[in-house]
Amino acid sequence: MENTKLTAKDFASTLPVKWCPGCGDFAILNQLQKVMAGMGLPHEKYVVVSGIGCSSRFPYYVNTYGFHSIHGRACAIASGVKLSNPDLAVWVITGDGDGLSIGGNHTMHSIRRNIGLKIVLFNNRIYALTKGQASPTTQFGVKTKSSPMGTIDFPFNPARFAIGLDCTFVARGIDTDMAGTTAILERAAKHKGTTFVEILQKCVPFTDKEFDALKDPVNKEDSILRVAHGKPLVFGKNKDKGIVFKNFKPEILEFRPGDVPDEVAVYDETNAEMAYLISGFLAPEFPIPLGVFRATEKPSYEQLYYDQVAAIGDTKDNELETLLSGPDAWEVK
Amino acid sequence: MIKSSKNIKVSELDSITIRFAGDSGDGIQLVGSQFANATAISGNDLSTLPDYPAEIRAPAGSLGGVSGFQISFGDESVLTPGNKPNVLIVMNPAALAVNIKNIDKGSVIITNSDAFTPAALEKAGYTSNPLEDETLSNYRVIAIPVTALTESTLKDSGLTKSQIAKCKNFYMLGIMYWMYGLPLDPTANWIKTKFKKNPELAEANIKVLTAGRNYADATEIFDARFQIKKSPVTPGKYRNLTGNEAAAYALITAAKLLKRKLFYGSYPITPASEILHTLAKHKANDVVVYQAEDEIAAVCASIGASFAGCMSATGTSGPGLSLKIEAIGLAVIAELPLVIVNVQRGGPSTGLPTKTEQSDLLQAVYGRHGESPLVVMAASSPADCFSTTLEAARIAVKYMTPVIVLSNAYLSNGSEPFRIPKLNELPKFELPPLPEPENFKPYMRDRDTLARPWAGPGMKGYEHRTGGLEKAEGTGAISYDAENHERMTKIRDEKIARVVREIPPTKIQGSNEGELLVVGWGSTYGAVSQAVSEARKTGLNVSAIHVKFMNPLPADLGTIMRRFRKVLVPEENTGQFRMMLRSAYALEPIGLNKVQGQPLNGEEVLGKIKEILRGN
Numbered sequence: 036m037e038n039t040k041l042t043a044k045d046f047a048s049t050l051p052v053k054w055c056p057g058c059g060d061f062a063i064l065n066q067l068q069k070v071m072a073g074m075g076l077p078h079e080k081y082v083v084v085s086g087i088g089c090s091s092r093f094p095y096y097v098n099t100y101g102f103h104s105i106h107g108r109a110c111a112i113a114s115g116v117k118l119s120n121p122d123l124a125v126w127v128i129t130g131d132g133d134g135l136s137i138g139g140n141h142t143m144h145s146i147r148r149n150i151g152l153k154i155v156l157f158n159n160r161i162y163a164l165t166k167g168q169a170s171p172t173t174q175f176g177v178k179t180k181s182s183p184m185g186t187i188d189f190p191f192n193p194a195r196f197a198i199g200l201d202c203t204f205v206a207r208g209i210d211t212d213m214a215g216t217t218a219i220l221e222r223a224a225k226h227k228g229t230t231f232v233e234i235l236q237k238c239v240p241f242t243d244k245e246f247d248a249l250k251d252p253v254n255k256e257d258s259i260l261r262v263a264h265g266k267p268l269v270f271g272k273n274k275d276k277g278i279v280f281k282n283f284k285p286e287i288l289e290f291r292p293g294d295v296p297d298e299v300a301v302y303d304e305t306n307a308e309m310a311y312l313i314s315g316f317l318a319p320e321f322p323i324p325l326g327v328f329r330a331t332e333k334p335s336y337e338q339l340y341y342d343q344v345a346a347i348g349d350t351k352d353n354e355l356e357t358l359l360s361g362p363d364a365w366e367v368k
Numbered sequence: 369m370i371k372s373s374k375n376i377k378v379s380e381l382d383s384i385t386i387r388f389a390g391d392s393g394d395g396i397q398l399v400g401s402q403f404a405n406a407t408a409i410s411g412n413d414l415s416t417l418p419d420y421p422a423e424i425r426a427p428a429g430s431l432g433g434v435s436g437f438q439i440s441f442g443d444e445s446v447l448t449p450g451n452k453p454n455v456l457i458v459m460n461p462a463a464l465a466v467n468i469k470n471i472d473k474g475s476v477i478i479t480n481s482d483a484f485t486p487a488a489l490e491k492a493g494y495t496s497n498p499l500e501d502e503t504l505s506n507y508r509v510i511a512i513p514v515t516a517l518t519e520s521t522l523k524d525s526g527l528t529k530s531q532i533a534k535c536k537n538f539y540m541l542g543i544m545y546w547m548y549g550l551p552l553d554p555t556a557n558w559i560k561t562k563f564k565k566n567p568e569l570a571e572a573n574i575k576v577l578t579a580g581r582n583y584a585d586a587t588e589i590f591d592a593r594f595q596i597k598k599s600p601v602t603p604g605k606y607r608n609l610t611g612n613e614a615a616a617y618a619l620i621t622a623a624k625l626l627k628r629k630l631f632y633g634s635y636p637i638t639p640a641s642e643i644l645h646t647l648a649k650h651k652a653n654d655v656v657v658y659q660a661e662d663e664i665a666a667v668c669a670s671i672g673a674s675f676a677g678c679m680s681a682t683g684t685s686g687p688g689l690s691l692k693i694e695a696i697g698l699a700v701i702a703e704l705p706l707v708i709v710n711v712q713r714g715g716p717s718t719g720l721p722t723k724t725e726q727s728d729l730l731q732a733v734y735g736r737h738g739e740s741p742l743v744v745m746a747a748s749s750p751a752d753c754f755s756t757t758l759e760a761a762r763i764a765v766k767y768m769t770p771v772i773v774l775s776n777a778y779l780s781n782g783s784e785p786f787r788i789p790k791l792n793e794l795p796k797f798e799l800p801p802l803p804e805p806e807n808f809k810p811y812m813r814d815r816d817t818l819a820r821p822w823a824g825p826g827m828k829g830y831e832h833r834t835g836g837l838e839k840a841e842g843t844g845a846i847s848y849d850a851e852n853h854e855r856m857t858k859i860r861d862e863k864i865a866r867v868v869r870e871i872p873p874t875k876i877q878g879s880n881e882g883e884l885l886v887v888g889w890g891s892t893y894g895a896v897s898q899a900v901s902e903a904r905k906t907g908l909n910v911s912a913i914h915v916k917f918m919n920p921l922p923a924d925l926g927t928i929m930r931r932f933r934k935v936l937v938p939e940e941n942t943g944q945f946r947m948m949l950r951s952a953y954a955l956e957p958i959g960l961n962k963v964q965g966q967p968l969n970g971e972e973v974l975g976k977i978k979e980i981l982r983g984n
Contacts, residue, residue: 115670119672354791355791359789363608367603367604
């Protein structure tokens with residue numbers, strides 16, 4: 036790894052950023068530029084690949100190699116980039132429609148392979164670029180242009196989808212939480228294998244109120260469960276509530292602030308089952324968990340691929356003619 | 369000359385066509401390809417046609433489960449797997465019932481008579497045994513109890529009854545090797561490698577193969593054996609390759625010549641999967657093989673790898689090409705090199721997945737959204753899949769464009785001897801010039817080819833963004849400007865039009881002008897040249913040309929066609945190339961169209977030539 040001192044500004048492109056005023060994408064862009072600058076990798080080693088949607092404009096605004104591809108196919112294109120050159124840091128920027136609907140198959144199979152892609156899925160629960168149709172994460176019953184009587188589709192829970200697929204790194208952040216999201220992206224940047232980061236984000240024109248409870252300056256901590264490895268699952272603005280598991284069922288236990296009972300679960304990000312239970316928390320019964328849900332080690336696809344190649348031995352010096360002849364050629368004189 | 373232990377007449381022939389047929393589980397393809405290798409090693413030219421059902425194991429003994437392997441071999445006149453077999457080898461009654469209508473009276477039929485049991489006869493629709501009644505009285509039938517002979521050969525082998533039953537195809541192969549004076553060693557060696565872990569089975573199969581040969585030599589049921597004329601071939605190293613193998617080796621060769629990694633993204637599909645299988649064996653040679661989750665992911669991964677600087681390719685068949693089309697549009701606008709090998713099969717939809725056709729021509733040339741021109745080339749024979757695919761790769765990187773190579777089931781499964789080229793015989797690969805980083809713009813162009821420079825991830829100073837949105841000329845920045853879009857559309861069009869400079873002058877078989885010109889393309893090459901050659905021998909005024917570049921079309925094509933009073937276009941579709949010619953040159957060619965999942969043969973083309981010229 037080259038030791039290059041870079042700042043977030045070095046990763047900003049010269050193009051004017053064209054998202055709606057107030058869009059959460061601006062914050063995520065700043066966070067990611069900062070994370071990239073801090074990794075010690077030079078610009079040319081970064082590739083940002085996206086599909087189609089508001090979030091997918093992202094590559095144009097990062098001063099690295101970038102590929103703004105076609106709807107849903109970012110993971111597929113990025114897989115080709117990563118496998119052909121594993122030294123590259125390959126980021127996939129996608130959205131709830133791009134990554135879970137038209138591109139769901141590629142997202143799923145990238146995770147299955149554990150190929151080294153850093154997938155960041157902006158979840159604004161709507162098709163925004165096409166002006167407001169229900170997406171796979173639009174909540175049940177919500178009225179949109181394509182569901183004037185309310186959706187009858189049950190929504191995906193992106194983080195839980197990734198955990199169900201045994202993704203080796205799964206996290207959820209929110210656009211307004213600069214520190215939390217930056218910390219998640221930093222860990223994702225260092226992880227080997229597929230990382231899946233869901234970032235909750237409102238869409239000003241279409242889903243402006245979507246995550247209001249998580250942004251309320253006074254009461255937000257009552258609605259957020261900050262998940263951290265080795266720490267008890269405690270939440271609430273007074274830190275007076277915790278999660279206990281009874282017979283694998285989560286419950287909320289209230290207690291005196293500062294006096295965390297032993298029954299309150301201590302989070303273990305290597306525990307897939309715990310990650311699955313936590314990621315299923317929905318409002319209003321439970322607080323919405325944010326943080327790193329799962330981080331575990333498994334060989335990456337590119338690692339396994341090039342290990343196999345190395346095991347065959349180096350035959351690169353083979354003359355082309357020898358290679359073409361194979362074992363069964365004959366000579367005509 | 370073949371030496372025989374008995375006084376048997378040995379006839380010399382220019383060429384012969386034989387067809388092995390049996391149950392799809394009988395090992396017919398295996399026996400056929402072994403026979404093909406033995407003829408190739410003996411110095412014959414050859415052409416093969418594997419013809420098998422879509423089901424891996426169709427119900428045993430059924431008509432639908434018959435698998436066939438046809439081979440024509442002999443001197444240099446062999447260009448197709450033959451029209452009708454001179455010798456038909458059938459391993460069961462169903463194979464006889466399916467194939468009898470395709471052979472001429474007087475032909476030889478060799479059967480495993482043990483397989484003609486009442487139950488098997490009933491499944492094949494026979495009410496009485498054709499080996500015993502008058503059904504085959506017009507043919508020379510040689511009935512051999514192959515099952516019983518195999519069993520007696522292996523009675524002390526310790527193998528189970530079902531293991532022994534599986535050896536019988538080698539008994540028949542041994543008989544055929546005797547009949548044509550072919551060597552046993554290549555097959556014996558192949559058996560040894562194949563059953564390396566099971567030497568008992570290897571020994572049994574070799575024993576049966578030898579027993580078959582000895583049986584034919586010792587018995588008097590054969591009154592003749594044949595010496596087939598050899599082909600006067602160019603000296604060099606040869607190998608028998610199928611079209612799919614040839615395409616795979618061409619891709620490796622292209623990457624070596626370009627000094628880049630090869631990236632091949634693919635999803636399993638009949639009849640293209642053997643390209644994937646062949647390349648998967650060569651991972652240590654800078655070949656990255658990626659079996660994707662679907663056709664779309666396969667082409668997209670290859671586009672990603674192309675962006676990252678690899679010699680990139682994907683392979684598929686018609687339905688898969690349809691799925692890849694949107695992404696190919698991306699490669700067109702992003703101007704990234706990509707080779708797409710499309711092994712055509714009978715369509716639409718699943719259609720006839722194991723059978724051949726030429727019906728993806730219009731899909732390849734026109735089947736995209738927007739104005740998205742690209743290069744389309746068609747291979748003419750199994751070995752030509754090598755040179756066509758290699759040329760496609762060379763053009764893809766020189767012009768920074770996707771190139772579609774059209775092969776089909778006939779070329780991909782068929783095989784012929786392939787002369788292994790020397791390094792200095794291979795074409796040079798040139799890339800568009802890459803300026804210093806400070807002068808680099810992603811969509812600047814080479815003045816000659818209009819290709820943009822190829823710089824990708826990992827290269828310092830060339831960082832840029834590309835994608836599916838329209839680009840401003842030169843800089844490649846997003847542009848919604850109306851005039852820029854029209855200009856870029858024209859540039860992309862002109863770039864492909866300039867590929868015409870890569871096309872060598874069209875060779876004419878026969879005279880340069882006259883009554884009739886037969887225009888072949890792709891896999892009809894063998895049938896057309898054979899037919900035209902025979903027609904000319906009988907004094908008919910006919911010539912032929914063969915088109916490899918389907919887009920852009922050769923510059924001299926229109927001029928040549930206009931020098932003939934009539935133009936005939938034989939093709940395995942309902943007239944797709946004919947339609948292209950009509951629209952490009954305002955000509956009215958005559959069509960000869962076959963859509964049966966089987967290749968056009970020389971006899972059919974000859975028949976049409978006669979019909980046209982006699983109607984004059």
